[in-house]
Amino acid sequence: MAIDATQPYDDDNIFAKILRGEIPNKTVYENDYVLAFHDINPQAPHHILVIPKGKYVSWDDFSSAASEAEIAGFVRGVGHVARAAGMVEPGYRLLANIGQDGHQEVPHLHVHIFAGKPLGPMLARS
Numbered sequence: 001m002a003i004d005a006t007q008p009y010d011d012d013n014i015f016a017k018i019l020r021g022e023i024p025n026k027t028v029y030e031n032d033y034v035l036a037f038h039d040i041n042p043q044a045p046h047h048i049l050v051i052p053k054g055k056y057v058s059w060d061d062f063s064s065a066a067s068e069a070e071i072a073g074f075v076r077g078v079g080h081v082a083r084a085a086g087m088v089e090p091g092y093r094l095l096a097n098i099g100q101d102g103h104q105e106v107p108h109l110h111v112h113i114f115a116g117k118p119l120g121p122m123l124a125r126s
């Protein structure tokens with residue numbers, strides 16, 4: 001079910017539990033600002049999620065409230081994960097879902113990294 005991106009941060013969301021080590025994950029990369037791990041239900045041959053370590057509900061929350069260091073750390077972290085996985089030359093896609101119409105399901109900011117095959121048009125055609 002999609003969430004309201006304007007809701008307050010929920011400490012019980014699944015990515016908060018992953019950050020606290022209460023739920024296992026397949027970590028790809030971690031530093032002071034980000035955790036990257038494999039999506040549990042991959043939608044492409046490579047499907048990695050990158051999340052900030054701070055408590056931000058969505059891209060909207062993060063882009064308005066995060067510090068310059070957190071924003072730089074997150075953007076650089078996403079780039080690092082894709083480069084380290086060898087995705088730059090073949091190419092990859094970033095996706096951040098925000099709120100109801102964006103179909104965001106987990107209320108902690110995450111960027112999806114998809115790669116491993118030609119990914120087709122930007123949005124599914126209905």
Ligand code: AMP
Pocket residue numbers: 014023025038039040041042049096097103104105106107
């Ligand atoms: P979104 O619709 O952008 O909020 O995407 C949430 C993503 O989180 C989905 O692709 C899920 O497969 C993924 N997900 C949910 N729970 C877990 C988990 N425990 N470990 C890894 N990925 C998860």
